[in-house]
Amino acid sequence: MSVLPTSSTCLELAISIPGFVSSRSLPSSGDHTGNGNSMRMMMKDLDINQVPRDSGGGGGGGGEEEWTTTVASMEDEEEETNNDGASGPPRKKLRLTTEQSRILEETFRFNHSLNPKQKEDLAMQLKLKARQVEVWFQNRRARSKLKQTEIECEYLKRWFGSLREQNRRLQKEVEELRAIKVGRCDEPLHSASTLTMCPSCEQVAAGTSTTMHDIDKGPIRTTASATNQTSLSSKVHTIHNHSRHPSAAFPHKIH
DNA sequence: GTTTACCGGGCAATTACTTCA
DNA sequence: CGTGAAGTAATTGCCCGGTAA
Numbered sequence: 027m028s029v030l031p032t033s034s035t036c037l038e039l040a041i042s043i044p045g046f047v048s049s050r051s052l053p054s055s056g057d058h059t060g061n062g063n064s065m066r067m068m069m070k071d072l073d074i075n076q077v078p079r080d081s082g083g084g085g086g087g088g089g090e091e092e093w094t095t096t097v098a099s100m101e102d103e104e105e106e107t108n109n110d111g112a113s114g115p116p117r118k119k120l121r122l123t124t125e126q127s128r129i130l131e132e133t134f135r136f137n138h139s140l141n142p143k144q145k146e147d148l149a150m151q152l153k154l155k156a157r158q159v160e161v162w163f164q165n166r167r168a169r170s171k172l173k174q175t176e177i178e179c180e181y182l183k184r185w186f187g188s189l190r191e192q193n194r195r196l197q198k199e200v201e202e203l204r205a206i207k208v209g210r211c212d213e214p215l216h217s218a219s220t221l222t223m224c225p226s227c228e229q230v231a232a233g234t235s236t237t238m239h240d241i242d243k244g245p246i247r248t249t250a251s252a253t254n255q256t257s258l259s260s261k262v263h264t265i266h267n268h269s270r271h272p273s274a275a276f277p278h279k280i281h
Numbered sequence: 282g283t284t285t286a287c288c289g290g291g292c293a294a295t296t297a298c299t300t301c302a
Numbered sequence: 303c304g305t306g307a308a309g310t311a312a313t314t315g316c317c318c319g320g321t322a323a
Contacts (some may be wrong), residue, residue: 117311117313119299119310122311161312162311164291164292165312
């Protein structure tokens, strides 16, 4: 795992987390209604599979116009119209009805991809083409993944920020300890009354002939810094422990 | 058993259309 | 009314696994 700030002043991250799998399609009950379009759709519950037969005229007539379903016929028309050159008619875009969207979302909750039979059945139920159902699921998976990525990115940004803050505090503490060490240059180095080790380092030291940790090489605790809430060594240990698997602690998962 | 060609499905990137503020 | 932003349906191109020859 590496979290590399692209710049020191910016929180943009270049992240690579070995073994971290980003939101492998799981049934979702969360965000599927989250797109802002549902409100628009509610307000304008128009069956956009249908277009006015007289596309040129009318002008705001609206409700009384005669509508004709284009979905089923669009493909047929495609084959005809595609022949007449590169500049064919402008691509018409389907807008799903609220009911179609609801059913698609409902299906997506239980199944993030469909087999051909399911696709065909759903298409028939929704009066859409199988290809349209397929495209919807494809786009829906992409949206789901995007949302998950955004959440993870947000989390990593916060994590990076707290690590940076932690690092800043530790750097400061190191400076303080260095200052203390320099100030005591004259004193004997084996002053056990003023320098102690953290328990784990003490164990290691007991098995060796080490009598003193260099501040740059290993943890050291002074009576002065011990009066602070946490020692440098314990902080280092904390960071070791906490920093190892940040991705394991992702609080939110989109399903 | 291995290689090759073909096919279908999924995905990323992109385009294009629609709606709204 | 024109415009930009946002949302999303649709397209394109590539990759990969399965399968038959």
